[in-house]
Amino acid sequence: MTQASDFESHYDLVVVGGGPAGLAAAALAARAGLSTVLFDENPGVGGQIYRAIGSTPVADRSILGEDYWAGADLAAEARASGARIMTGATVWSLDSARLVGVSVGGQARIIQAGRVIVATGSLERPFPIAGWTLPGVMSAGGAQTLLKAQGMVPAGRTVMAGGGPLLWLLAAQILRAGGRIEAILDTMPRRNWLHALPHLPDFLLSPYAAKGLTLLREVRAKVPVIRVDGLEAAGDDRLREVAFNGRRLPADLLLLHHGVVPNVNLAMAAGVAHEWNARQLCFQPVLDEDFGSSVPGIAVAGDGAGIAGGTAAAERGRIAACAAIRALRPEAFVPDLQTIRQRLQREEMGRPFLDWLNRPADSFRQPEGETIVCRCEEVTAAQICAAADLGCEGPNQMKAFLRCGMGPCQGRLCGLTVTELIAARRGLTPAEVGYYRLRPPVKPVTVRELASLPVAEAERRAVEG
Amino acid sequence: MFRRLADSGSEVVLVVDGRPVAARTGDTVAAALLAAGFDHCRTTPASGAPRAPYCLMGVCFECLVTIDGIGSRQGCLVPVRDGMVVETQIGRREAGR
Numbered sequence: 001m002t003q004a005s006d007f008e009s010h011y012d013l014v015v016v017g018g019g020p021a022g023l024a025a026a027a028l029a030a031r032a033g034l035s036t037v038l039f040d041e042n043p044g045v046g047g048q049i050y051r052a053i054g055s056t057p058v059a060d061r062s063i064l065g066e067d068y069w070a071g072a073d074l075a076a077e078a079r080a081s082g083a084r085i086m087t088g089a090t091v092w093s094l095d096s097a098r099l100v101g102v103s104v105g106g107q108a109r110i111i112q113a114g115r116v117i118v119a120t121g122s123l124e125r126p127f128p129i130a131g132w133t134l135p136g137v138m139s140a141g142g143a144q145t146l147l148k149a150q151g152m153v154p155a156g157r158t159v160m161a162g163g164g165p166l167l168w169l170l171a172a173q174i175l176r177a178g179g180r181i182e183a184i185l186d187t188m189p190r191r192n193w194l195h196a197l198p199h200l201p202d203f204l205l206s207p208y209a210a211k212g213l214t215l216l217r218e219v220r221a222k223v224p225v226i227r228v229d230g231l232e233a234a235g236d237d238r239l240r241e242v243a244f245n246g247r248r249l250p251a252d253l254l255l256l257h258h259g260v261v262p263n264v265n266l267a268m269a270a271g272v273a274h275e276w277n278a279r280q281l282c283f284q285p286v287l288d289e290d291f292g293s294s295v296p297g298i299a300v301a302g303d304g305a306g307i308a309g310g311t312a313a314a315e316r317g318r319i320a321a322c323a324a325i326r327a328l329r330p331e332a333f334v335p336d337l338q339t340i341r342q343r344l345q346r347e348e349m350g351r352p353f354l355d356w357l358n359r360p361a362d363s364f365r366q367p368e369g370e371t372i373v374c375r376c377e378e379v380t381a382a383q384i385c386a387a388a389d390l391g392c393e394g395p396n397q398m399k400a401f402l403r404c405g406m407g408p409c410q411g412r413l414c415g416l417t418v419t420e421l422i423a424a425r426r427g428l429t430p431a432e433v434g435y436y437r438l439r440p441p442v443k444p445v446t447v448r449e450l451a452s453l454p455v456a457e458a459e460r461r462a463v464e465g
Numbered sequence: 466m467f468r469r470l471a472d473s474g475s476e477v478v479l480v481v482d483g484r485p486v487a488a489r490t491g492d493t494v495a496a497a498l499l500a501a502g503f504d505h506c507r508t509t510p511a512s513g514a515p516r517a518p519y520c521l522m523g524v525c526f527e528c529l530v531t532i533d534g535i536g537s538r539q540g541c542l543v544p545v546r547d548g549m550v551v552e553t554q555i556g557r558r559e560a561g562r
Contacts, residue, residue, distance in 0.1 A: 041523055041542055042522075042523070042542060043493065043542075043544045048522055052491075055491055057470065057471060057473030057474065057491060058470060059471070088544075123520070123522070123524045124520065133514065135504050135505045135516065135517035136504075136517070137519070138518070138519055138520075139519055139521075139525075141520060141521070141522060142518065142519060142521035142522070145521040145522055145541075146467060146496055146499065146521060149491070149493070150469070150489070150491060150496045150500070151471060151473055152468065152470070152499070152500060153467065153468060153470060154467055155466060155467055155468040177470055178470075237504075237505075238504055238505070252466055253466045263524065375519075375525070375527070376509075378509060378511040378512050378514070407526070408526035408529065409524060409526040412525070413520075413524070413525050443523075444539075446535065
């Protein structure tokens with residue numbers, strides 16, 4: 001079992017997140033001779049895409065598919081590299097001096113990093129519909145995690161709704177595992193094709209095209225796909241029905257997905273400058289060609305740098321690691337950057353088409369009425385719009401009005417919705433409205449953990465006199 | 466809501482709200498509760514509405530439970546251990562634990 005006492009007080013490179021970007025970065029850096037530690041808060045490495053890659057109980061490889069199993073090589077490479085890999089390790093703080101606050105097994109440490117690569121990946125875009133807080137409603141990514149890590153498949157009447165590659169991949173995985181899906185409610189507006197079409201040639205040249213079409217065919221052959229422009233989860237104490245197009249479908253489980261967005265909390269709390277991505281409808285860090293951020297020594301790689309998928313994430317991790325190696329051990333061998341950049345470019349080619357095609361309709365991003373926006377504090381769309389009309393200027397003032405974004409999830413599930421609602425209401429752009437001001441700790445840390453921080457004699461005397 | 470493809474890992478027994486609940490090694494607390502058919506794992510401090518795990522990747526904080534006496538732990542990030550004591554959280558009364 002990993003313990004806080006197992007690690008040093010200084011590392012050349014601290015990597016936060018053990019998905020493809022973090023694993024690839026840590027492997028490269030450690031092999032080049034940088035003292036490297038990788039922290040991941042989950043029980044194992046792999047991130048979300050390769051979740052439980054070393055431990056999944058899903059033995060039949062065809063269920064999760066070969067793209068999943070490709071993660072095993074990345075994990076093995078990182079383990080063999082000499083990088084210190086710490087799972088169950090939650091990073092709750094990072095600052096511009098590259099001090100990293102981390103908790104493992106109930107003990108906290110502050111670690112000085114020469115360089116930091118933030119590889120915290122993505123999270124699913126908020127999907128605020130009426131009833132989305134009911135037990136029985138879950139994100140598609142959540143159901144996929146249960147399948148990968150615990151070999152659990154939905155039972156009972158399962159409905160999926162939304163759009164984007166992950167929704168279709170999960171549907172195929174559930175079917176291959178012998179599960180049943182009553183219906184897929186496709187929320188993507190047909191007019192998205194107008195914006196997507198010009199990018200079709202690039203998409204067809206990308207690795208995603210053939211895979212995507214095969215997946216769609218596989219799922220459509222077995223599951224009715226119904227186009228909807230509105231959606232509601234209904235029930236008293238749990239989900240009972242899904243309402244759409246004037247119909248009501250009895251359901252035990254509703255899986256929602258509208259694509260993924262960068263998980264910005266740690267990078268923002270470290271002071272990394274972010275910008276609005278109008279195509280992907282989310283905030284992303286401002287980065288140079290090596291994925292270096294506005295804070296010296298801190299890079300952001302993987303989907304946290306803007307959504308591009310798992311294979312691209314690994315290449316981005318490698319590019320960020322090369323920059324760290326050049327800065328700290330210029331004499332060490334680094335692989336040919338040009339080749340990595342070319343591979344990355346090929347991976348990213350299909351993105352504009354996928355982004356435009358799967359762009360969620362405004363009504364799904366800017367809900368109305370009694371639909372809950374902030375799940376933690378149970379703040380509705382109507383309340384946020386009313387506060388915006390009263391003159392509330394942005395998400396931070398909105399906290400004072402309504403407490404939205406102040407619950408335990410720290411805005412992760414409402415931040416984008418609140419920004420977009422205020423922008424729409426006040427006739428501004430999301431870039432002008434901005435995002436919640438995030439501060440450490442970005443994950444919960446107990447007082448007992450803080451008290452376990454090693455204290456130098458001089459520090460103790462300064463307080464005790 | 467969910468069934469297991471196969472009984473992998475070995476059986477461990479948690480104590481949830483005073484009752485024994487079977488789980489498998491490799492489960493997180495949130496996964497074990499879902500597998501055991503728990504409909505919700507907490508009620509909210511604001512309105513008392515029931516909530517169940519939503520994201521299972523550590524970002525939504527819906528799966529907060531009390532584990533071995535420490536409140537508001539993220540059940541989806543904590544692996545199960547034999548004899549682990551888990552309590553579902555009831556609204557405001559236990560939000561500050």
